[in-house]
Amino acid sequence: MNSPIFLDIGNTNAKWRFEGDYFEVPIAEFSFDKLPKTSKIWVSNVSPNLAIKNQSNISFVESEEKYKSLINSYKNPKNLGVDRWLIMIATYELSLGKEFIVVDIGSAVTIDIVDNSGLHLGGVIFPGLFKIRNTFNYFPVEKEIKLKNIGESTKQAWSIGTLGLIVNGINQKIHELKQNMPYAKIYLTGGGYIEIQEFLKFDHSYHENLVIDGLEFYVNNMG
16 A cells, blocks of 8 residues: 555556556556555556546656756756656666656657756657558558658558657668767657667666656655
């Protein structure tokens, strides 16, 4: 009953960690009532459609000006998505304060850069593979597609084209960033990683859910 729940509510799925175990459900199926009984729930929420529960044991985390020596670059720190902030907190801890690039591959793809002093230099955001493919819901998708130049059917052409947008966008941006930060380690997270991992052209380490990791680091150090 005293173990906290660390809850990540995204645009597509809700994920949480409780007593070392990890759970995930589509956001449409999530409710606070489905969570285990606990004295404290720490929440990262980016879903605009979540029904907020007003309970004393639920705390929503927001982006802040700093975490240890990690500095938020936004003039209004709360305008930085809390998921990006928590991902940077987790990566800051994993990198032991050294410069890093972190990529979250989810409903949106976000790339954030932090230098050796802990300063967040900024980032980029673009739609994820699921979002892009659902812009035209009458186009079918071939799940097991390989990345090649052209397709031999509408299904193949759409699948190759949309996959190429994501993969090439990430590869190109990482290549650009590494020109100025050649020693930066690269960390990846997010549910979209599995579908594109074989096409990524840079060394990296993958961590399943840096949002939850960052939430736990935040609570243990600042909460």
